[in-house]
Amino acid sequence: MDLDALxxxxxxSACVVTQTTSGLIIGMLLxxxxxxxxxxxxxxxxxxxxxGAFYMFGAYFALTGYQLTGSFVVAxxxxxIGAAIIGxxxxxxxxxxxxGRDVLMQLLVCYxxxxxxxxxxxxxxxxxxxSMGMPAAFQVPPWFIAGGVVPPFYILLISVALxxxxxxxxxxxxxxxxxxxxxxxxxxxxxSALGINTAMIYGSVFxxxxxxxxxxxxLAAPVRSMTPGxxxxxxxxxxxxxxxGGMGSILGALIGALLIGLIRSFGSLGFPLFTxxxxxxxxxxxxxxxxxxxxxxxxx
Amino acid sequence: MSELxxxxxxxxxxxxxRPRRAAYTDIVFAIIGFAILAAxxxxxxxxxxxxxxxxxxxxxxxxxxxxxxxxxxxLISFGHGMFFGLGAYGFGLxxxxxxxxxxxxxxxTLAITAVAAVVIGAICVRLKEIYFAFVTLAFQMLxxxxxxxxxxxxxxxxxxxxxxxxxxFWGIDLTNHVQLYIFSCALLVIGLLLMRQIAQxxxxxxxxxxxxxxxxxxxxxxxxxxxxxxxxxxAALFASVGGMIMSLFVSGAYPExxxxxxxxxxxxxxxxxxxxxxxxxxxxxxxLLILNDTATRLTEHYGIVLGVVILFFALGLRKxxxxxxxxxxxxxxxxxxxxx
Numbered sequence: 326m327d328l329d330a331l332x333x334x335x336x337x338s339a340c341v342v343t344q345t346t347s348g349l350i351i352g353m354l355l356x357x358x359x360x361x362x363x364x365x366x367x368x369x370x371x372x373x374x375x376x377g378a379f380y381m382f383g384a385y386f387a388l389t390g391y392q393l394t395g396s397f398v399v400a401x402x403x404x405x406i407g408a409a410i411i412g413x414x415x416x417x418x419x420x421x422x423x424x425g426r427d428v429l430m431q432l433l434v435c436y437x438x439x440x441x442x443x444x445x446x447x448x449x450x451x452x453x454x455x456s457m458g459m460p461a462a463f464q465v466p467p468w469f470i471a472g473g474v475v476p477p478f479y480i481l482l483i484s485v486a487l488x489x490x491x492x493x494x495x496x497x498x499x500x501x502x503x504x505x506x507x508x509x510x511x512x513x514x515x516x517s518a519l520g521i522n523t524a525m526i527y528g529s530v531f532x533x534x535x536x537x538x539x540x541x542x543x544l545a546a547p548v549r550s551m552t553p554g555x556x557x558x559x560x561x562x563x564x565x566x567x568x569x570g571g572m573g574s575i576l577g578a579l580i581g582a583l584l585i586g587l588i589r590s591f592g593s594l595g596f597p598l599f600t601x602x603x604x605x606x607x608x609x610x611x612x613x614x615x616x617x618x619x620x621x622x623x624x625x
Numbered sequence: 626m627s628e629l630x631x632x633x634x635x636x637x638x639x640x641x642x643r644p645r646r647a648a649y650t651d652i653v654f655a656i657i658g659f660a661i662l663a664a665x666x667x668x669x670x671x672x673x674x675x676x677x678x679x680x681x682x683x684x685x686x687x688x689x690x691x692x693x694x695x696x697x698x699x700l701i702s703f704g705h706g707m708f709f710g711l712g713a714y715g716f717g718l719x720x721x722x723x724x725x726x727x728x729x730x731x732x733x734t735l736a737i738t739a740v741a742a743v744v745i746g747a748i749c750v751r752l753k754e755i756y757f758a759f760v761t762l763a764f765q766m767l768x769x770x771x772x773x774x775x776x777x778x779x780x781x782x783x784x785x786x787x788x789x790x791x792x793x794f795w796g797i798d799l800t801n802h803v804q805l806y807i808f809s810c811a812l813l814v815i816g817l818l819l820m821r822q823i824a825q826x827x828x829x830x831x832x833x834x835x836x837x838x839x840x841x842x843x844x845x846x847x848x849x850x851x852x853x854x855x856x857x858x859x860a861a862l863f864a865s866v867g868g869m870i871m872s873l874f875v876s877g878a879y880p881e882x883x884x885x886x887x888x889x890x891x892x893x894x895x896x897x898x899x900x901x902x903x904x905x906x907x908x909x910x911x912x913l914l915i916l917n918d919t920a921t922r923l924t925e926h927y928g929i930v931l932g933v934v935i936l937f938f939a940l941g942l943r944k945x946x947x948x949x950x951x952x953x954x955x956x957x958x959x960x961x962x963x964x965x
Contacts, residue, residue: 350766356802373756422940427659428754429701431940433896436889444928561766561885598774598781609748612760618753 342473350479350548352586353486357541358495358564359570359578361534368510368530371420372428374435376563377533377556378442379408379608383542384551385450388457391546398458402542405527408539409532416531421524439557447553457546482544489537489552490579497575506530510573565608571621580619647825662810667801675806676874677918678763681910682813682871687887688894688906689820689905690863695892696900697734697824698856699836701754701889704761707745707768708861710883711738712868716773717785726794732867735871742861743854750853762885769883784879791874798871809870817865823859823905832856906945946963 334340357509362376383404388401390396415438423431463478497503502565509516509526517523549555566585585604592603611619633647664677687709694700715734719725725733749760772779780786792800799805823829829850834842843849870876881887890913920930942949 401691401892417938419936429695429814429892429896430943432758433893433935434702436893437932437939439932440928441932441936442925444932447928448926562761564759564765568763572755596774597777598772602774603772604769605763605770608763609760609767612756612763613748613751616756 329597331557331591334591335592337405337562339474340473342475344594345477345587346473346475346483346588348587349583350482350586351589354541354545355559355562355566355585356579356582357486357536358559359566359582360490360575361537362563363567363570363573363575363577364493365531365534366567369420369424369527371424371431372433372435373531373534374560375415375438375442376534377558377560377609378410378439379447379538379556380542380545380559381442381551381553381556382411383408384457384546384549384555385443385446385455385542386539387543388455388547388551391460394618395461397462397547400457400460400546401540404543405536405540407623408542409498409536412535413528413532415527415535420531424527443480443553443556445500447502450551450553452553455551457551459547476548482548485540485544489540490584494575498595516568516587562604565604568618569608569611571618574618574620577618577620588612636641638734642832644875647821647951650820651818651825655814656664659814662814663807664812666806675802677914679806679809679870679874680914681907683867683874684890684894685813685867685907685910686816687864687867688861688891688898688910689817690867691888691891692895692900692903692906693820693823693832693856693860693863695895696905697829698834698853700750700853700857701758701892702749702761702857702860703758703885703892703952704763704888705860705891706885707761707765707866707883708742708864709868709871709887710768710772710878710880710893711741712865713864713878713882714785714868715780716869716904716941717789717872718778720789720791721785721787726792727799727822728794733866734869738861738865739858742858746854746857746861750850750857753790754942764887765883765885765888769880769885772880772883779878779880785872785877788876791873794948805873809874812866812870813945816866817907820863823856824903827857828852854909895945896935899948901945901949902951905945905947907944914945 334344340342358376358380358585361379362373365376367373386407387400387404391400417522418435420431423434433620455503459478463476463481465477467474467476497507505516505521506526507523509523509540513523516526541559562585563582563617566578568581569584570581584607588603588607589600592600596603615621628842640682645911654789662678663770665678665780679835686864687705691702691705694702694705712734716730719730720727723730723733735867746759749757752760773781775781797804797808831847834850835847835849839849868882871882894909894913895906896909897912898907899905916931916934917927924930938945944952
């Protein structure tokens, strides 16, 4: 424990700004993964235990895209679209077979694919650590906000995630497709009786969730190193986020992700070895107080 | 459902004798099983075989205890491995630091596990299905991070090193490999026998009823929360014994013992062997360990092989091996009956 470091940091605005931004980027990446997880759970009633693998695919596809074209925008597209395509195939061929079956079976199918995806990445890209490096456009001196160091890339990352959050929120609330998705989450039989292809809705929601995870992976590629199995810790953290925020709630995922991000970044100062532990402790406290999470309505 | 209505209530007189007779049969089976296992070292001179059976005892106790939760009560715990880890670390630490005898260390570890399980269980068993799975997973990860961060006590990510002393007790010397083997087999057989008694007792049938319809169970006056908590603690104790065997076997304890993958493997073992028969998890343990050993020996793409096998069971057979065998045997018997 190193509480002096934490208190010392809280006393200086430079340190607070630096830690808050690093907490925000952890939180925003987690949000992108967790919101896909929560959407898929809300509509398909499936806990996608292999969601972390799509984050990993996103990062690796982005790496390939960046190496081929040298453009970070192409890399982001590669990551998101590649993850979406694999997700769509995965959902249509395998996940669609376990709808309505017991949770154990669904978890097992996903667990099998965690193993298979991780090994496939090892086969294709190799087992060693990979790094994409910061794109040339962002290799500029960092900004200073109230004395704290903020690399411009962090600003991009945070804004992309915020834009996605806003688009998702508005899209689900206002657009026709959004309304259909919410209806399908509520009562799929009725929706399909109205002549709407629910299989397609399920497929597209799953692909959308995977695209978001892939986008998170692509955004993380310049700032984190890549390794097969990198998705797992992200998966566990996004589970914590969804459970804290409430399964199926997008606002919950956002708040949960920001809380976890801040706990991680400030916790790493005060409790360097127990940072993960703080997260689990926080989850336990939230669940004991509110078993359905902060914004969960449905008593699952 | 008909057998579920047989409760520990007055009307069930004809069934009172049945479990008692079945209990004797179980004991006979256990003795035969133990005799066969105990004869192995004298028939085959293979250390690898003994090692394999010791690992099977550790994981078999763990997986069977998990089945008390998953198969009998419908509580899908994704954090059962924490008690395996707690058993391994508790026992290892007591032996290293407290200088006590092995049986005393085991009893103390069981007491520690019981206290932990009561606290954790009291929080978790209120939650339903998927939330229960996640909160148990969170507790597992919490214990794992405590083990990693409390370096002065647990050795952090290096694990408990320096070996575990094994003072002779009751004339048993666990430094001798064959005696360690016999000791593990004895723990396995006794553990399985006790769990079998729990599963076949009126309490075991109460658990099945809670699994099938918790609301109905509470209507006829069963305290569902207390029954779930009881089985959670009982299962934790047997998992802890599994951890102790493992700690004796490797002469230490490693953070991996408390990592979530142990729980994942436990769930997978149950699935592989089948959750509807008592010995399913035991069969699953043997299968998974064989699969592990061959896959790691033959290929470096262990994940793909294991993943495909899991898919085969989950989507192809749609049940565990023992379930499959039992169904197949029933179909065969019915057919034979029809013909005669």
